[in-house]
Amino acid sequence: MAHKNQLHVVVVGGGGAGISAGISAGRKGASTLICEKMPKLGKKVRISGNGRCNITNDKLDATCYNPESKAIIESILSRFGRLDILKFFKELGLRVYSDKEGRVFPITNQSASVMDVLELELSRLGVEIRSDCEVTSIKKSAGGFALESKQGLLEAQRVILCSGGKSYPISGTDGSAYALATHFGHTLVEPVPSTVPLLCQDPWCRHLTGQKIAAAVRYEIDGVAGPVIEGDLLFTDYGLSGLAIFDSSEEISIAISRERVTDTQIIVDLLPFIHEDELKKELSSRLRRNFPNDKLLAGLLPPKFAYVLEDVFKTRNPVTIASYVKRKTFKITDTKGWNEAEFTAGGINHKEVNPRTLESKKCHGLYLAGEILDVNGKRGGFNLAWAWASGYIAGLEASAKS
Template sequence: MNIYDIAIIGAGPAGITASINAASLKKNVILLEKQNSIGRKISVCGAGRCNFLNENLNESFYNLSAQKLVKSVFGQFGKKEILGFFDELGLKYYSEDRRFFPITNQSASVLKVLEIRLRKSAVKTELNFEVSDMAKDEDIFLIKSKDLQKISAKKVIFAAGGKAYPALGSSTSLYGIAEKFGHGVITPVPAAVPLTAKDQFCHFLQGQKIFAKVKCVIEGKPVSEAAGEVLFTKYGLSGTAILDVSEQASIAINRHNKKVKIELDAVPFMEEEALKLELAERIKKGFEGEDLIAGILPNKFTTVLKDYIFEKNVKALSYMLKHKFFDVQGTRGWNEAEFTAGGINTNEINEKTLESKLVKGLYVAGEILDVTGVRGGYNLAFASASGFISAKHAANT
């Protein structure tokens, strides 16, 4: 049986970048992908625009436990190198609000330049190859697929991603294989995900979007906050501000069974005192019903605020608009999550080489690791950078 120098499991941004780099270092590489095409998640990234990098790229935008490893990866392959990599592939891009997008505004362009390079390199790509088991005999890895095909390789790179968006190719089997080899897996939970909450605000304001500030409050303590769009839905809360605080909420509920609330400031452009004065002034001028909040909030809000408005209770109304609390029941789950929080424990991975400290010759890259960046291009950036670095070290040892 042919023994490959490097087998790379998963053809997302991490696995593709790793394959391209390993092939450029003259290694005999095989890329194994369970789906019938590569890079499917890339095509939906950034709502089809693919926000692949951020001007501010550094470790502080990732979970605390991963920052040492992330710093080491970006120290070797950071913003400049990622841009250089895409320059070399022929991708033209621009940045807006510090986020990088392809100039075509199409994720398909990012995938296309990667595909072209992969095709031109000597990488053998096996599609519909779902890795279900792996063994190590002396220095050789034996990889088995679900339908019992076998591949042997001297080095392996795990780049199978996380659990988000299963329709685009997530998998849990590699977590199991990592555990079989002694690795700890931090319980994966959905992140950048809408939250569920039973509340009459959500019921009556369904479909309404506002610009607001939100705080994630765990067991009474605010732990994170964000400003941006909040969308009320029939099941709870969505929108960019909610996605930005959802990771902490999801970890607290799904890993620690803690009570989570979202505190909403629906009028972030006014101090509470100023809001109170303005409402009192309107009442003095004879404003009634929906006129009381007209021009401050969408008219639909009158329905949920009708008791306060009817009672002309300015103090209670202002407080409610600045501090509305929602009891969060959970998240909308993997089908609506953009990222996975959790994965292979970074403490067990050599932060310079991305080689497992437990299994010689096994490297790990991308979202399968317990590395989660905030929204804004940080996750794709880590996937490409860690893919590149893991291949460099796998090829050089």
Template sequence: MEKSIVVIGGGAAGLMAAITAARQGAQVTLLEPNERLGKKVNITGKGRCNVTNDCDRETLLANIPGNGRFLYSALTRFTPQDTMAFFRELGVSLKVERGNRVFPVSDSAFDITDALERELKRRRVRWARDRALHIKTENGAVTAVQGEKDAYPAQAVILATGGVSYPGTGSTGDGYRMAQELGHTVVLPRGSLVPLVCAGSDCPDVQGLSLRNVELTVYNGKKKPVFREFGELLFTHFGVSGPLVLSASAHLRRWEGETYRLDIDLKPALDEQKLDARLLRDIGENPNRDMSNIAAGLVPHSMIPVLLRRAGLSGNEKANSLTKEQRRGLVQVLKHFTLDVTGTRPVSEAIVTAGGVKVGEVAPSTMASKRVDGLYFAGEVLDVDAYTGGFNLQIAWATGYLAGLSAAESEEMYD
């Protein structure tokens, strides 16, 4: 007698759960109302899909600030190397890039979702284009999933609906509601890997400007650094975004009563002494030029007015009139371009949702609910999140695998 399993959600975790359960001999129905499976997977990594990170378990856990220890069993049962082997077996060639990030050789996320879809068909997983509304239970155990179009009997249900980021991909928060209906606690969802809102007019004044090879340090209210990294950032009308900022945002865990300041080193290759020497040289070579012209050799054009204003200069001063204090002030701004963070952009603009189903109510060794028999969780619907670099997708694959395996092998199958 085949066990009937319903997987709610056709994202990374749901697809992996469905395939794994079907490989164990279960009869699997996948509920996904979108016209395409893996819609969010297809836009990750700017459409290239950062499949996983080719690192060891300790490095992996160090990159998961949101309940990483809860994931220990899942990440042990299905490692990044298992993920790579899984996709290679499905015919997807992979490559490892900077920071151990793993991508398809083709640089196309569609190769990943197409391979998953082919495997679903091969394993005879039924895809129902329906939106799940409720999970039905009797005597504390799941019995069916009620959709908008139909009801789907089930001996086990895997909830893999994702978070609330990127609502255009179908992340509606339905999973949180269904989990709460069954007695689960949901930790308030918030954005992680999300752009930051900054005070003042300097960011709007240079909006659209992208800076490469800068160093960003984030300080908390106690002036303790909580993040430091080199990379690229983008100024916007509301504050800052870009890879560096998204990574930094995952370190800003709590906003209640906490303040954060960004400190951008525009010239990380030069220490203050060398930068001062360069400035002296530029002034010596162009003594009669305006300071706005000198600044043009230091920062992009759109940033010149902001830089000079922060240094207390108008830009009309002749280079040779600059005092030692004014020069040092300019060096300080170049090495410490600070911005006060007032918050994050809405969770709908985040790459990943932090918050979700409370992990203390889920068995880490099986992803099974401690509240309802036959209910399992996988992926972003759980209160887990990681930094950028393929770690969030690895969480999805690992929890999906463990949930699919556990649901198919659990004792209810033999009742």
């Protein structure tokens, strides 16, 4: 039985998932409060997509996430999927466009526009916002839940945990809020940084710092190779970065940080646009024409590479040179860590929530949505899509009559 000061729904965390949950609960007429630890809502939404906010993707489906979470994603997207997300933002007044990879951005290219329309809707619905309000504990009480926060005690019939993962701690997510769920018996799939630069001590990285090329990379873990990923490769003084590395980083991160594997490599094809046999022929022709060593790959690779390839070029053997540049191997020692990771791989075990409603199987009336769960998508708008979709469903369910 609800009493006078008890809210219907308290949402813990005002990121993409928490805002979406607040809106759907508010639309159902539930008295709703969002507690956000930071001074403003949506810090991560504001920095996402380099400030452009890639809100979703036209190719949104369960294949774009970690395979273990397929069932829960399919279930949630069947209730609030690609078209629902687009409609949701359209009705809020946000105009969007898609790029050729299907990534959807606001027409203004500014995440502030996304936050504007979301905050207007929260305000229209009368959803209460408390910023600078970290929730430090949640306990079951007679009528629902008692929450301790930096701004005092709160009571609610239902609680939605949308406190995010561990990446980018400056945006309010340092992993400390996992304890709010584990208190109720939830378990944690060890969170590791994902979509993150990689550390490597190969002298190439130091010599080529700042150099960016279009490459094709593969990760290799304990001798087993992953798929080929094409994209930018950036050499840095600490190792490797760029989109091709970001997209290869999750498996490496899981291997190093969760499974304690020591044999992790990135294998780079420095010249993906030329087949190895064609490259051998090209090199043979250049050698016949007496190209000097430092010009053997002139016009194919930036001049800086002549220095790091000096010893290989000295062989003047087209087979050796072609094989080397098609499979240059970098031993990876670690990732660049949480401060530079865009996503968290891992989190509260999604098998412990009802895949249709997102209600905890451990505690009636508690719901979990967004990055706090061990659901993680590829780069390209899939993580925010999960935040909007899961938050919306959790808000609907939590605001339903008991």
